[in-house]
Amino acid sequence: MLKALIIEDEINAKGEMELLLNETGEVDVLRKCSNALEGIKAINSLHPDVVFLDIQLPVINGFEMLSMIEESNLPRIVFVTAYDEYAIKAFENDAIDYLLKPVELERLKKTIEKLKNSIQNNNPQNLTIPELRRIPSIGANKIKLVDIDIIEYVHSNETGVYFFCNNKKCFTELTLKVLGSRTKFLRCHKQYLINPDKIDEIQFEENSTGRIKTVNNNFIPISRHYLKKLKERLGI
Template identity: 50%
Template sequence: MIRALIIDDEQHAREELQVLLEASGEFELLPPCANAFDAIKVINQQQPQVLFLDIEMPVVNGFQLLSMIDEERMPQVVFVTAYDEFALKAFEEKTLDYLLKPVETERLQQTIIKLQASLQQGTTPYYEMPLLQRIPCRCVRRIKLIDVDEVESIFSDTSGVHVHTAEGDNFTDLTLKVLERRTSLFRCHKQYLVNLDQLDEILLQEGGTAKIRCHSGQSVPVSRRHLRQLKEQLGL
């Protein structure tokens, strides 16, 4: 059984694909997601082996969603779309496959065969991704996209990943690792990323560590291991 996640903003489209995938008997389906925000959380938590991913979705589209996934846990991706052949052309070589809506059973069968072969090989797919410009964050009952430029620092703790701006803290489902790779933020500590453009001063401390003070006055720790890199980065 292949652990699969359907991501589509249209309910009928989700249901239809669900019926088709169940009928094939090859899949263990996670509860489908209606948008990229829900999806990223499920992907990080449940690690599906394959995504059936719609391209046109509100706020964060299918392509953008991929760049929010941890590379090491990157699932196989099958794009499902009504009419985006041109957009898909550019992606065709990099993704496993794509399906056109309405999906035909025979066509799906071919995809399943491809998918099984790919999973047996056991290699993690790699997609070249553009940098993230905005970070999706979750507030109470709403979703917010924060410009990377506005971010001062990001840190993770047991409760999750926190995006800190001058206005306050926001919670994101993206991992620190993804944010380090896909943004210009600098890793200054095992648990911290910092935006060097927001840096006010560096306070050197005993034991080879330091503290960064940001524009808003927030203090970000720098570990001994990362201080040297920080100095190099700043040309000190």
């Protein structure tokens, strides 16, 4: 049985998809999510084999959601859409599939076959993941999307990952790894990422460590392990 997630904002379409997947008899629907953030959480915690992903999701669309998931956690993706098949075609690679709503059972069965083959042969899924441009942050009762250009640095500790912009601290569900690989941010410490555009100066200290002074006069530590890499990346 394939372990699957459905990410779809319309309640009827969600029910319909689950019904069809159950009818194939080869899929176990682990959870149905209504938006990208629920989806990211479910992917990170349930590790499904495949995600049936609607493209038109509120706030964060299907494509953008992909950029918020760690490469190693990324399941197989089947895009589902009512109309925008051209958008997918531009995006797709032979390895993935897409379904048009309303979905036909026979067509869905073919997709399941493809998926099973691909998983058995361990074929890589050549997804072109877009660059991450906005970081979701969950506040008291709403989600804000913060443009990465205004973020100064990112810090993680045992309570979670936080980014800092305009001297405010914001919580995000995304991991340092995702933020480090999908944005221009640079790793300078096990627990810190820095936005290179916000560096004012780098101060070197004894025993090959240092610290970064940001344009807003905050100081970010540089560990010995990352100092050399940082210097290389910045060309100094």
